[in-house]
Amino acid sequence: MKTNLTTSIAYAIAVFALLGACGGEQPAAVPPANAVPPADAAVPTSNQAPSASASPAAPAAAAPDAAAPSGEATAAGPPPPPGPGEWDKWSKDEKRDYMKAAVMPKMGALFHDFDSKKYEQTKCVLCHGGGAKNGTFKMPNAELPKLPTAPADFMKVREKSPKIFDFMAQEVVPTMAALVGEKPFDPKTKTGFGCFECHTKKK
DSSP: HHHHHHHHHHHHHHHHHHHHHHOOOOOOOOOOSSSOOOOOOOOSSSSSSSSSOOOOBBOOOOOOOOTTTTTTOOSSSSOOOOOOOTGGGHHHHHHHHHHIIIIHOOOOOOOOHOOOTSSSSOHHHHTTTTHHHTOOOSSOOOTSOOOOOHHHHHHEEEEEEHHHHHIIIIIHHHHHHTTTOOBBBBTTTBBBGGGGGGBBBBB
16 A cells, blocks of 8 residues: 555646646646556557657667766776756767767667667667757757646646656656756746657647
8 A cells, every 4th residue: 555655746846847848737636546557458559759750770879989078088987978058069979979979879779678679779760860860959849749838737647648648757857867967847837848849848
């Protein structure tokens, strides 16, 4: 009983934070009766962040010659993440090198563990789409599914695709936030890394 209560409370906090990232008034977060989807639940195919056309290639291992933002390769592993607010100050080359050495291996493995068939191979196009091909890497990426800003509409996204929704809210957002030196979106302060860092808003 104690474990179920703890899980429900943790889930409610995660959903509340993710709703905050989408703007609008914040309704009281009410956890669903079955907060954690079963492990064998079917993976939804609609409204998933990665598009079918951006079917990516294998979690790229950190390139041995990929330079850390300081310009010096790290022998012990990927370079450290930027400090709060530093990511926007990094040059395009610094960001590219850090993405190759730290972000791609981490996020590629995360998506692969979520669905090893669909995300057997991951490349930059998974999140950046055409921007990875033309070299702009512009984010947010309009090629990803557009998300509503109204909390009620946003919860409909979860009802339609609960497994990918929970994966994004509980794993992708906090992991990517840490990789770029930010905290996950805080609905109280309206600051931090949220879903609209990658997705555009549905009008």
